Amino acid sequence: MISLIGFIGLLFSCIFSVSIVISFFNQNKKVYEKIFYYSVYLSAISILVSFLALILAFINSDFSNYTVFQNSHSSKPLLYKIAGTWGNHEGSMLLWLVIMLIYNCVFSFNKTLDISLKKLTILFQSSIYICFALFVIFTSNPFLVNSILVNEGLGLNPILQDPALAIHPPLLYLGYVGFSLILCLSLSGTLLNKIDKEWILTTKNWTLFCWSMLTGGIALGSYWAYYELGWGGWWFWDPVENVSLMPWIAGLALVHSLMMAKNEPLLKRWIVFLSILCFSLSIFGTFLVRSGILTSVHSFASDSSRGIFILILFLIITGFSFILFIFKSNESNTKLNLLFINKTSALVINNIVMIIACLTILLGTIYPIIIEVVSNKRISVGAPYFNSTALPILLPGFLLMSIAPALSWQNNKLPKFKYYLITFISMSTLTVIISWFSFFSIWGFIGLLLSFIIIAGSVLTIYINSTKFGYQNFLNYNNALIAHIGVGIMILGITCSSVFKSEYSLSILKNEEIKFDKYSVELIDIKILERDNFQELKAFLQINKDKKVMSLVNPSKRYYHVSKIITTEVGIYRNWFQDFYTVLGSENNKKWDIKIYTNPLVNLIWFGVLLMVFSGFVGILKNE
């Protein structure tokens, strides 16, 4: 019954979207005006009803629904039953649809844009929606009936039962599905030749929102990987990670270009191009993940027919957009005001560097597929490749970040240039000193130098701004600087936690205390505990420094009864200076193998990202 309501909701969302298209092409008759807007609201309501029906089916463990049967279990805690709704292919595609229509509906309340522009955008968004809805209805229907009579579901992987992972997909989708709206805004702006101040402002706000959500989603995924997967890393250049990073980078380039568009009208074509690129990368990413082409920690169970359908969708949507772009985009007669070095040049370099990094990641991700088609040999393109190409390419961008907000549009003078010079020289000296006293590694040096320069340069600019404008409207003047400081902090965290990390493998007896580095660890206790759906072998480790207790950590191993899976849970003691990351191994002669990693400044990574997201939201609010 619930499934029937869900399916009807899905069908009606599609029907109402079709009625949007029909009403658009009958605009001469007045009644269609009402039908147009009502269809927008009704389509959103229908898909929401559909989605709620699926959630309800999961909550009630309604195993007559095939998707619920495949992906849920009655013993799962309520939160994870709900999150299980979008933790599978069909449910997550339904979430994709929901988000597309919510964006469509919220956008329809916009009062500042030209009406024809608004309607055309809604038309494009609804058309894209129909494509994806058909995809779901025909290949990924979450409301299929389970033909076998069952008492219990097939459960879900216990590794996926996690709060961070529960919010990760919705945040990601609010990001890269939202880029569909940006694409539609660009297409309609191009067709109607209405890319003006209002358009830029509206697009900038929507882009900032989507990009901030995407940043949060990716960061949450990395944060989860850090504490869950047990090897202390948080980014593996896994194809699925790359696939979320590409729209993020393109979105960042788009955000910067939109900021620039006020002063450089030539950029309209470039902005439209970037908008098409962003959503194309989103669709392409969805294709790679769901088509069964790639193996990864993350791939959904898949099907080559779904792959072919999405690939065709990709070609249609992207092809149509680029063709419209080629034939309809509007030439401009002014030239870019490029100087060495003014804000325009800095932003152009930023764009070049980001797009090339994005293309490199794309190349590295699909290269194994190309090689396998051509020569039937399989190769890996992993972390070493991306770390040697994409990262160095981004270096000029990072360097410029330190002074770019202070640069002028018209001339190539940097106000208070001497202060910056002194700051940079002192930061370089500081980096050399630190490298001298710890150990030298080229990436360590570069990372430290960049982060210090970015943070110091931005702080200096904030100070200079305060002498000019005082502290009122602080956020208005300094928002970009806050974001850049966030990036600097993040780079500092990344550098220190990768270059200066240490690993200790110890064999410890109960009640024994072993020294490592300046600290010591004592195994206070180790015992087996029974929990709701798992049995846990839990170690109680005490980390001490100079005879004082720092903290207790509890690495453990869990055995989940139903899925018969053993997982290793990491015990982490976090503080601002470093993380103590402990993993429980196996037992040999009463001695327990444990691994302890110290990750210096790793929490700066998450803090830096939070600053970026905060800045994104401030960017939206400050335009109001």
Added chain:
Amino acid sequence: MNKIILSIPIFIILIISIFLFIFLLQEKNPTKPPSALLNEELPKFSLVSLFDKTVTLSSLDVVNQITLINFFASWCAPCKVEHPLFFKIKKKYLNLFILGIDMQDTNKDAIEFLTTDGNPYDYVGVDEQGLVGVEFGVIGLPETFVVNKDGKIIYKYLGPLTDKIIEDEIEPLLQ
């Protein structure tokens, strides 16, 4: 000129899509990489017989005939599932030499397995350390190879065989 530059993205997209289509249509399995030893010479090995410690078979003994090599173990459940199919192959291709390699197993368990489920192999070699498996690039069990008359590996299959795979892919090679 401008329009040509603007069309570059579309061309790139088309080319990438063509590769992806072909890849999809080939229905490759991401968990089963193609063998690095295809069309290469049979790796050198020397295997003591499971049933008689004094008898050895080396790679040199296996040339000049088509050989089917199957890596298995008594503790491997999918191996037990595909096991009966080798009798069918044996019946149909009398001149085929079927070599079984018992990998990372104990002799006792392997002999028990072959006594209970039957022994379709012309020779069963023991690879206790798994070193011969590494020479063949074995990732998991079971894996099956076809070696042609010239001593070259012409086919590898990862996982338990089925009637369909034998019919479609292996039998054409055994002619």
Added chain:
Amino acid sequence: MIVIFFCLVAKASVESDLKNITSKLRCMTCQNQTIYSSDADFSKNIKKIVEEKLKNNESEKEIINYLIERYGEYIVFEPQMNIGNLFLWFFPFTILALCLVFFIFRIKKN
């Protein structure tokens, strides 16, 4: 004493080489993990083999080539520098150089 010392030093260096090499190799039965960080049977086998070869004083290059011959380039995370991967390695920096040249050209024009 001295012998024991050298044995310990040798062992420590084999261990660190082992970690170094197995961190560059892919566990073929896992989904995207290095052999160093994986507990799978396949990884344990490969670790044993690499350790033996290190004790026999084989170089990193020799060990990795040995594995590539048997498992294909798929087992190494870094794409090898050969003709097939030329485009992969040269594309990023070539395009960057071209763009920067074009950019400098435009600045000079202004």
